[in-house]
Amino acid sequence: MSLDIIFVSLIVAVASAILGVFIILKRLALVSDVLSHVALPGMALALFFGVNVFLGAFAALLFAVLGIYFLEKKSKASFDAIVGIMFTMSLALGAVFFPDKEELLDSLFGNIYSISAVDIYITYILGGTIIALTILFFRKIAQVTFSSQLAQSEGVSVGRVNLLFLLLLALVIALGIKVVGTLLVGALTIIPVSIAKNIAENLRLMAVLSLVFAVVMVLLGALVSYIFGIDLGASIILSGGVLFLLSLIKVK
């Protein structure tokens, strides 16, 4: 296992965790899960045309978050159902259009060992940008996430902040797919934050601890993967799951 692979996993996990804070605040734990499925048809098309798979995933996710953004503005009651249907259809489309079943499996569960030098640079640059932007806009995003009505009355342009958040989320999911795959990428956004939430006494500590647990999850996962020869993506998520169960003891 090269150091690059560990670093890529770390930066993706940390970027996911910091955005995950808002997903938990918004009570949208399943959104990143469902959203990630949308990436599949994009990835299939990218493979078909021989472009970088990350680009395909991101393009499809961008399309999806813009869809969510406009649907949310209309705020019709059937929003949940439309999103649910759209996303499961993407999964089905992905399954149909994937040229090669092996690649489909890689996309579903991730295959970080197939990561190219270009992908590594993309991850460092974009991952760093996501982390920096989220820290920079943390208060504003939290203000809007916690109550868009109050935020609006306090002079925040709620639509713009929501859009920024959704774009960052699309980016982080596109990056995470390489590491843990579309089926597990949602877990990177919610597990570290859920552990932190069980332990922290305030929001700032919860955010910091989320990042700490993201790092611990990756390092523990790498160790487990190395010792038992299990897939890295799965080991990371399983390690996180065990840490979460342990954090429940504190809550009780």
Place this chain on the structure above:
Amino acid sequence: MTSILDVKNLAVKYNDKYVVKGVSFFLQKGKTLAILGPNGAGKSTIFKAILGLVDYEGKIKWNIKPKIGFVPQRFDFDRTVPITTKEFMLLHSASRSNFWFPKKNVLDEIKKYLKLVGADCHLNKKIGELSSGQFQRVLIARAIFGKPNVLLFDEPTADIDVEGEMTIYPLISKLSKELDFTPILISHDLNIVYEFADSVICLNKKMMCFGSPRFVLTPEQLNQLYGEGVGFYVHHSHHKL
């Protein structure tokens, strides 16, 4: 007396159906305006229109540069999220970039506003652990933290104890004088309107009256607003009419 807000023929539609219609009123600086009406009359919708949270027809014209403080009726959030009162206040735009490392003057200001509403003892408590009455006060503190010139106060839903409700209106009245803002209150409670409002809008999907409570809240008007006989029955038993 100058009007700071003129609303003309305000109407709001949800799903092609009007929820409020024909609402016209003005707001005078320093004078408390109440919006009175039964549940579902569209009272909160007027606030949403003023805040720009919903599309509306008609005119909402400010004659001052409004700085609105807003206390919503309901505030849904995950009560298990560990966010303290201090952090909840720091989320306000007025805290500027002080969320991670708040400066002493910002913290002092937050303490000052919490003290004004009698909630300074909750500074480091998680808001999920406050009672609904305590949280109501924190919401008021957050609204006045932005130094508003207009305060929109939506009455809390039923879960606030009567005692808490009875002390919150005098508090707002006192704050409005000390901090120089003009309050608009939503209430279904006639006593509160009589006691604290200089003018009142009666609302039941459409506007039924506007003026000084003593003149416009006639028994006939109240019958129309709440239905026959309801003039003798108002929500809490301790109310006298």
